[in-house]
Amino acid sequence: xxxxxxxxxxxxxxxxxxxxxxxxxxxxxxxxxxxxxxxxxxxxxxxxxxxxxxxxxxxxxxxxxxxxxxxxxxxxxxxxxxxxxxxxxxxxxxxxxxxxxxxxxxxxxxxxxxxxxxxxxxxxxxxxxxxxxxxxxxxxxxxxxxxxxxxxxxxxxxxxxxxxxxxxxxxxxxxxxxxxxxxxxxxxxxxxxxxxxxxxxxx
Amino acid sequence: xxxxxxxxxxxxxxxxxxxxxxxxxxxxxxxxxxxxxxxxxxxxxxxxxxxxxxxxxxxxxxxxxxxxxxxxxxxxxxxxxxxxxxxxxxxxxxxxxxxxxxxxxxxxxxxxxxxxxxxxxxxxxxxxxxxxxxxxxxxxxxxxxxxxxxxxxxxxxxxxxxxxxxxxxxxxxxxxxxxxxxxxxxxxxxxxxxxxxxxxxxxxxxxxxxxxxxxxxxxxxxxxxxxxxxxxxxxxxxxxxxxxxxxxxxxxxxxxxxxxxxxxxxxxxxxxxxxxxxxxxxxxxxxxxxxxxxxxxxxxxxxxxxxxxxxxxxxxxxxxxxxxxxxxxxxxxxxxxxxxxxxxxxxxxxxxxxxxxxxxxxxxxxxxxxxxxxxxxxxxxxxxxxxxxxxxxxxxxxxxxxxxxxxxxxxxxxxxxxxxxxxxxxxxxxxxxxxxxxxxxx
Numbered sequence: 001x002x003x004x005x006x007x008x009x010x011x012x013x014x015x016x017x018x019x020x021x022x023x024x025x026x027x028x029x030x031x032x033x034x035x036x037x038x039x040x041x042x043x044x045x046x047x048x049x050x051x052x053x054x055x056x057x058x059x060x061x062x063x064x065x066x067x068x069x070x071x072x073x074x075x076x077x078x079x080x081x082x083x084x085x086x087x088x089x090x091x092x093x094x095x096x097x098x099x100x101x102x103x104x105x106x107x108x109x110x111x112x113x114x115x116x117x118x119x120x121x122x123x124x125x126x127x128x129x130x131x132x133x134x135x136x137x138x139x140x141x142x143x144x145x146x147x148x149x150x151x152x153x154x155x156x157x158x159x160x161x162x163x164x165x166x167x168x169x170x171x172x173x174x175x176x177x178x179x180x181x182x183x184x185x186x187x188x189x190x191x192x193x194x195x196x197x198x199x200x201x202x203x
Numbered sequence: 204x205x206x207x208x209x210x211x212x213x214x215x216x217x218x219x220x221x222x223x224x225x226x227x228x229x230x231x232x233x234x235x236x237x238x239x240x241x242x243x244x245x246x247x248x249x250x251x252x253x254x255x256x257x258x259x260x261x262x263x264x265x266x267x268x269x270x271x272x273x274x275x276x277x278x279x280x281x282x283x284x285x286x287x288x289x290x291x292x293x294x295x296x297x298x299x300x301x302x303x304x305x306x307x308x309x310x311x312x313x314x315x316x317x318x319x320x321x322x323x324x325x326x327x328x329x330x331x332x333x334x335x336x337x338x339x340x341x342x343x344x345x346x347x348x349x350x351x352x353x354x355x356x357x358x359x360x361x362x363x364x365x366x367x368x369x370x371x372x373x374x375x376x377x378x379x380x381x382x383x384x385x386x387x388x389x390x391x392x393x394x395x396x397x398x399x400x401x402x403x404x405x406x407x408x409x410x411x412x413x414x415x416x417x418x419x420x421x422x423x424x425x426x427x428x429x430x431x432x433x434x435x436x437x438x439x440x441x442x443x444x445x446x447x448x449x450x451x452x453x454x455x456x457x458x459x460x461x462x463x464x465x466x467x468x469x470x471x472x473x474x475x476x477x478x479x480x481x482x483x484x485x486x487x488x489x490x491x492x493x494x495x496x497x498x499x500x501x502x503x504x505x506x507x508x509x510x511x512x513x514x515x516x517x518x519x520x521x522x523x524x525x526x527x528x529x530x531x532x533x534x535x536x537x538x539x540x541x542x543x544x545x546x547x548x549x550x551x552x553x554x555x556x557x558x559x560x561x562x563x564x565x566x567x568x569x570x571x572x573x574x575x576x577x578x579x580x581x582x583x584x585x586x587x588x589x590x591x592x593x594x595x596x597x598x599x600x601x602x603x604x605x606x607x608x609x610x611x612x613x614x615x616x617x618x619x620x621x622x623x624x625x626x627x628x629x630x631x632x633x634x635x636x637x638x639x640x641x642x643x644x645x
Contacts (some may be wrong), residue, residue, distance in 0.1 A: 036623035084411070114387075116371035124323040131340065137385040141412065142419035145402060149394050180405055191400055196402045198409040 007093035023037060028056035035066070037130045039203070040075055041082035048075040056148035084132040087115035089203060090144060094195055096154055097168045114143040149188075156188025165194050172199040204322040228341050238489045239576065239617050241496045242345060242531070245374060247326060248504035250548035252568030253600060254517055255295070256309050256582075260288035263589035267555045271512050271562070280513030285309060289582050293513050294522035297469050297529040298571065305580035307573040308642060309364035312584050314550055314602035316636075320564035322505070325549030330376035332607070332630050345379030345628050347614050348496060350624035364618075365494035367422060367487050369480045377498050381454070383419035384494070386426055386487070388479050389439055425493055426483045449624040485534030488542065504548060510557035528573070540575035543617050543643070547606060553598050554589055565599035570606060576617060612639035 004014050004020065021027055032052035036044035049071075055069035070076060085093065090109050094100070112119045112168075116135055122128045161181045165173055177197040184190035194200060236534075257273040258264050259282050265272045274281040282290025283299040291299050301307035314537060316448065317336070324336035351364025366383040368374060377383050399420070406413040415586025432538035484497040503520055510517045515616065524546075532539050551568030573579065587593050587601035595601040608628050614620040615638055620629065622638075630636065 021274070054308060078312055114371065123326070126323075133340065133373070135372055135380050136411065136415065137368070137370075138415040138418035138422060139385040139387045140371040142423070143371060143387075144417075145399075146394060155287045176405060176408070183399070185397060190400055192394075193401060193405065197405055198412055201412065 007013060011192060012104060022061055023057075025053070028053040028061075028142070031056060031066075034130065036071055036073075036075075039070060039083065040073070042133075043132045045075040048073040054088065059150040079172060081199060083203045084136050085203050086132075086135055087112055087140070087144075087199060088128075089117070090201070091147075093203075094148070098151065098159060098191075100151075100155070111147050114147065116140045116143075131188075144201075145192070145196050151191045151195060152191035153186040156191045159191060160187065161190035161194040168194070169197075169199050174199060222517045225256065238491065238495055238541060239619070240535075240538060240542040240616055242484060242488070242574075243376065243496070243498045244374065244544065244546045245326070245329070245498070245500045245544055246504050247322070247500055247502045248439055248506075248548070249322060249325070249550050249552055249564055250309060250504045250556065250568055251506055251517060251552040251562050252548075252570075253552070253554065253562075254506075254510065254512075255521060256285075256289060256294050256311055256569040256571075257282050257292065258311070258586065258589070259290050259488060261586075263591075269556045269561060271556045273512060286582050288586075289584070291457055292518065292521050294518045295525045297525045297532075298573065306575060306577050307571065307579040308539065308577060309582045310570040310572070310584065310604060310606075311582060312567045312587055312600055312602060313604040313606050313609070314567045316552060316607045317568065320550070322549060322564075327375065329547065329606070330374060332376075332610075332633075334632060340375075341379030342374070342376035343610065344376045344496065344498065345381045345383060347620045347624065347629045348383065349379060349381035350620055350628065351495075351618065354621070362404070364496070366496035366498065367494045369484055369497060369499035374498060374500060382414075384422050386419070386422035386483060388392040388426075388483070422487070425487050425490060427630065428486065445464055454587050463574050476488070477523055478530055481527045481531045482534050485531055485538075489535050489538040506561045507557070507563060508561040510561040523530045543574040543576050543613060545609070545613060546571040547609075551600055552593050552622075554594055554600055555598065566595045567600040567602035570609060572613065572642060574607065576643050578642060605633075605634035607633050608639045608640075611636065612642045616640065616643045 001017050001019070002024075008018050029049065032049045033044050035052055036048045051073055052069045052084070054064060056066050059065035075153055091111050095108065103200075109119055116137065116139075117128055161184070165178065166182055174197075177194070177199060180193050180197070181190045184193055230516045253264070253268065254271065254273065259273060259464040260277045273290065276282050276284035276290055280293060283293055283295065284290055285302060289309065290303070291309070298307055302309070316334045317325045319325070321336075327336040328334070329538060330342045331337075331339050332346070333339055348366050364381060366377060366381065368383060368385040369387065370385055371387050373383060373385055401417060403413075406416055423630070456570075480499055484499065487493045488495070488497055501524060504517075506517050509515065512518070528544065531544065535542055547570045550566055551565040552562035553565045555562075557563050581628045583604075585601050585603040589600070591597060593601055611625050611633065613621060614629065615625055624635065625638070
């Protein structure tokens with residue numbers, strides 16, 4: 001394996017191979033690239049990849065350390081936000097942002113399907129792809145807005161988007177979105193606009 | 204009618220809102236020349252070509268297929284006759300009518316360059332147009348459209364080579380540099396115009412979202428116009444109601460996800476929207492200013508167990524597909540004369556029946572090209588035979604033709620993609636796959 005011989009020690013032979021593979025810089029780089037592509041941008045910024053890969057190597061693959069390096073990467077928070085949310089991110093962040101009850105979670109399953117990623121049905125054993133070209137279709141966007149509209153109809157009478165938007169979006173909230181929410185014709189429409197805004201569509 | 208509202212928004216709003224709609228390819232009209240239309244239907248899951256187009260005349264066929272073997276034409280449940288050697292599955296009545304009308308070419312013993320047995324990798328090669336799975340992130344059809352958009356844009360000052368994917372997202376074959384759109388039927392209440400207008404404003408500074416929203420609205424307008432047109436024709440007085448339009452078919456259509464392995468749910472008896480998808484496709488294509496190319500998926504072809512013969516699982520799926528194609532022709536009306544439809548799958552299935560009365564992942568299979576533009580009534584096959592010595596790796600129909608040869612024939616003679624684009628960007632390293640010429644009426 002990669003120029004090294006391993007004694008035939010049964011099960012332990014496989015474990016020894018995996019341990020050596022896990023310690024390779026190429027492995028760290030591969031895993032870092034996948035993480036950064038998934039969470040930060042389709043085209044991963046090299047500096048963020050390097051930082052996450054270094055965390056992987058220096059911590060001997062301690063995943064909490066790796067994730068901390070990802071979260072602490074400046075690139076993950078730089079504006080404008082680069083990553084168009086997956087249907088999963090979009091739906092989950094809506095549920096969390098509006099504190100929708102978890103027992104309604106089942107109702108969101110249909111939303112995954114109309115946004116193009118039916119739960120447990122990726123086209124490949126590798127799972128859903130990490131590049132947004134896979135889920136940023138025109139029809140998927142209108143489904144996302146229609147779903148946001150349905151959410152707005154449901155919670156618009158009790159949730160004030162004017163107060164919530166700065167909490168959810170922080171520094172990413174643009175003046176245009178803030179104004180649009182303030183001028184919305186109804187509480188429901190304000191929620192729909194907040195959930196449809198470019199800065200909520202991305203992470 | 205929610206859709207109607209949205210269309211009014213498009214018509215009245217397009218002028219007022221300008222900017223966003225200028226990015227929509229669908230909003231542009233092309234010149235009035237007669238337009239070639241192309242529908243690419245991906246049959247995900249690996250279609251059994253030996254069942255869809257049975258070589259009942261091959262001396263080894265019946266023995267390999269045992270209880271799955273289709274009988275010769277003229278016997279109850281027998282194949283529909285093509286040329287005395289090949290037939291069509293008895294569920295494919297419309298395809299047979301098309302063959303008789305010289306509007307169908309059947310290709311056999313054909314495959315993509317892919318030679319392994321993974322659905323996912325096989326579909327990737329089918330769609331990416333290269334020799335390897337995951338070699339590129341774009342599809343051959345999109346790259347072909349990009350070459351058309353670039354070429355016509357220069358000459359006429361307007362975009363050409365528009366495409367639409369019937370589904371929420373773009374399958375790989377439609378991804379790439381060319382501007383394309385996607386459409387799928389809505390299950391939620393339509394947005395009101397005021398909200399849409401405000402969201403359009405919000406997207407003014409966001410090129411991706413502005414262009415996607417404009418495309419979605421334009422696509423909805425075309426689809427709703429198509430549905431209304433159908434109702435006006437009296438063909439379906441209740442068009443628009445899901446119940447009336449849905450077909451009850453065990454095969455899923457327009458799933459954007461590729462097939463989910465051997466244990467995929469069959470969705471038996473669940474109303475699916477074959478008819479709706481096909482009507483929408485026709486609605487897009489028949490317009491002079493609509494897209495030229497439509498793509499959609501069909502799933503459920505992975506028949507590992509209880510495949511059935513003249514009747515059964517595969518038979519009912521083929522029947523639903525056949526009915527969908529008949530509807531497509533009816534809906535296209537006069538535009539059918541300029542249309543070509545290609546049905547292709549990622550690979551074939553084993554020549555012999557397996558232990559669960561089905562067939563497993565194989566290599567060569569059949570493909571179908573039909574339409575008013577097609578010079579049909581032919582089977583094109585360099586038949587390798589089904590003797591044990593002739594089988595690929597001792598188990599599969601041996602591929603003697605490359606699917607890219609057909610694709611290159613369609614793109615060059617029907618869509619008029621230049622041969623330089625075909626050989627360089629659309630199908631790189633495809634010199635071995637010689638273009639099949641003469642597939643279309645002069």
